[in-house]
Amino acid sequence: SLGERRAKAEKMFGLMDGFLKNDPMSLQKDILDHVEYTVARSRFNFDDFEAFQALSHSVRDRLIERWHDTHQHFKKQDPKRLYFLSLEFLMGRSLSNSVINLGIRDEYAEALSQLGFEYEVLAEQEGDAALGNGGLARLSACQMDSLATLDYPVWGYGLRYQYGLFRQVIVDGYQHEQPDYWLNFGNPWEIERIQVSYSVKFYGMVEEKASNGVKYKVWTPGETVEAVAYDNPIPGYGTRNAINLRLWAAKPSGQYDLESYNTGDYINAIVNRQKAETISYVLYPDDRSYQGKELRLKQQYFFVSASVQDIIRRFKDVHDNFDEFPDKVAFQINDTHPSLAIVEVLRVLIDEECLDWGKAWEIVCRAFSFTTHTVNTEGLEKIPVDLLGSLLPRHLQIMYDINHRFMEDLKRKIGQDYSRLERMSIVEEGIVKSIRMANLSIICSHTVNGVSRVHFELLKTRLFKDFYDLWPQKFQYKTNGVTQRRWIVVSNPGLCSLISKWLGTEAWIRNVDLLAGLREHASNPVLQQEWRMTKTINKMRLADYIETSTGVKVSLDAMFDVQVKRIHEYKRQLLNILGIIYRYDCIKNMNKSDRKKVVPRVCIIGGKAAPGYEVAKKIIKLCHAVADKVNNDDDVGDLLKVVFIPDYNVSVAELVIPGSDLSQHISTVGHEASGTGSMKFLMNGCLLLATADGSTVEIIEEIGVENMFLVGTKLHEDPQSGDKPAPGVSIQFIRVVSMVRNGYFGFKEYFNSLCDSLEDDKDFYKLGADFSSYLEAQAMADRVFVNKEKWTCMSILSTAGSGKFSSDRTIEEYAKHAWGIEPCKCPF
Ligand code: GLS
Secondary structure, three states, X not given: OHHHHHHHHHHXXXXXXXXXXXXXXXXXXXXXXXXXXXXXXXOOOOOHHHHHHHHHHHHHXXXXXXXXXXXXXXHHHOOOEEEEEOOOEEEEOXXXXXXXXXXXHHHHHHHHHHHOOOHHHHHOOOOOEEEOOOHHXXXXXXXXXXHHHOOXXXXXXXXXXXXXXXXXXXXXXXXXXXXXXXXXXXXXOOEEEEEEEEEXXXXXXXXXXXXXXXXXXXXXXXXXXXXXXXXXXXXXXXXXXXEEEEEEEEEEOOOOOHHHHHOOOHHHHHHHHHHHHHHHOEOXXXXXXXXXXXXXXXXHHHHHHHHHHHHHHHHHHHOOOHHHHHXXXXXXXXXXXXXXXXXXXXXXXXXXXXXXXXXXXXXXXXXXXXXXXXXXXXXXOEEEHHHHHHHOHHHHHHHHHHHHHHHHHHHHHHOOOHHHHHHHOOEEOOOXXXXXXXXXXXXXXXXXXXOXXXXXXXXXXXXXXXXXXXXXXXXXXXXXXXXXXXXXXXXXXXXXXXXXXXXXXXXXXXXXXXXXXXXXXXOOHHHHHHHHHHHHHHHHHHHHHHHHHHOOOOOOOOEEEEEEOOOOOOOOHHHHHHHHHHHHHHHHOOOHHHHOOOOOEEEEEEOOOOOOOHHHHHHHHHHHHHHXXXXXXXXXXXXXXXXXXXXXXXXXXXXXXXXXXXXXXXOOOOOOOOOXXXXXXXXXXXXXXXEOOOOHHHHHHHXXXXXXXXXXXXXXXXXXXXXXXXXXXXXXHHHHHHHHHOOOOOOHHHHHHHHHOOOHHHOOOOHHHHHHHHHXXXXXXXXXXXXXXXXXXXXXXXXXXXXHHEHHHHHHXXXXXXXXXXXXXXXX
């Protein structure tokens, strides 16, 4: 009875001695207990790494308490829940983020110091969880932080790759990839749930059967793999809520292939079973490109099928009528990678729950919201029909059914406009007949979201114009944001305290709009002095890191000019390098007295190239070749240093961003859907040198164009952007390209193709057209940098204007305008 259960719960709670305590003495005891019982080391003899492990376990205990309470609370309230599906989450490290969000960082620091350890040193022991490629994946991580902080009832779902994004190793200036076996030393943050597992089916065949005159489909799989849940608690800041990120790992199925065992092929039977695990082995390292590989499709379906089974099970625990499904369940599809979920829900409702098509269709169309992160048609995901038909035969049938109904309906609306019908079809005819995942997602979702205003315009006028004309009400945008908890509080503690001091409150950590309050102090010499001091300390940290990772010594007086992000032609790291060559050439041609006027610079570039992306790899090599020449030239000395930071990842970003003076976001207009790195730099008071692309357009509106360095033409002045070769180029541009072509930096043959791609008619990304404007913006940055008061004022105004770019704002917009969910706050 209820009374009995309550009495039992109270007794248990009494035995538990209440919640874990957070005073430094209790924390010390907990850490030592974990050293002894979890890490199994003597509490009198353990090293930094073991101390980190014990520390993490003690933090995890506290996370679990909140996470349990949150789930109990959600269960009791039964609100509409959001299910956030993403194939990539770039979480980085968890320790500092957790102790800060739990509000017990100082207590831990004190407890550790009494044990003779330094918190910062232990925090450095943690490796990154790099289960994603770039912006899209880090966005999911930032959004999880905001969802937890804002108390939304949410579950995140993803894949637990054993190998995260490859490690980048530079040998002689060339990128090499090494596997990132991140679970090598264990992962203290996850909770393995062996009892939460689902069978996922692949291959096989579909038969039509009938019972009492009603036809139905039966899918008999050819292979079954088990999905096991690994739960990762995500704590909110300033709340008791902690939500769950559930990642699936593939394990051999519980069903045995009796045939093989009986025929005595015992060893092979075991080996074959083990192959199932390969599904969740490795993250695909390609950012923004899809190759239609079978393993990738298997990963997608594996993750989607397990998640959908889990979600439907949770729904059915409490509800028995699927009419209520869309009022209790909201799906968010992060790009098209999880779009098979749409078809999977339809399949389950029709084939397993025996709903008719009309009912199932209505439910699905009310449940799914889709966000696209792509700007051009080539970036859209397509899956060959043959592949789909063999791996997921029933899903292909359902896709054809959806398409048939959609096409019939469309014909009634638009008539016989065959070319438009062809463009809007889910099925692309051609040499390789394929399924267009974006079309499928648009047709079946209630909202289609862009990630910035400019992106939204591109969706409406180019990428999805046909769909926009049909269903304008479906299309929305929510400009991306990043979490200030990670990108200021965790990574820039100095700036964090300074901001709190001048605003007189820490409330901005939850309500970031309050940062605007810094504006009134922007010219105050005392704040300016403190602001510069904080920057210098961060630059020292970065300079140390540069020296240990690259061997290059840099001067703190120089402007730290940074471009860190994935290497892509459209992001134009090459434009940056050509600008560096120009600067170098100028210094070389100056007399001694003119050299005295040069503003010293450290040009920092970092980022990974997809392993098969040859051009991007050449850009990395060119960067090293230029660095070699420049850094060893005595004429130049500290006036110019070029550094390539290897293996750029989330924890490196946490170090680089706070230590930067200037940051570059110079994509060719019309190519960056949003960009989120710029937002992190902005929050940290770094000045932007940027093109009016993606979310930069909105950044300019917030901080004013006078507080950044704008490069190139605006998108609206160049409607043909991306499709037209660049107009005439400057002499400077021709000169710097010819320096590379003529072997001034060595490797003449190797760089030939890069130089060819900059020829007038081939310069697709318009480096030539933007070069002069780029140099002007750089020259302007030099002029302002020497005026310390002006630079600091612009820097303060950058932070002050960054409030809009918090993922808290993005999430509030999604909750209101796409998902229809309300906060569900767990009582403290
Ligand atoms: C991306 C876009 O290229 C970025 O502009 C965007 O900021 C990010 C998050 O919306 O998504 N799309 C993608 O495939 N990778 C990205 O980083």
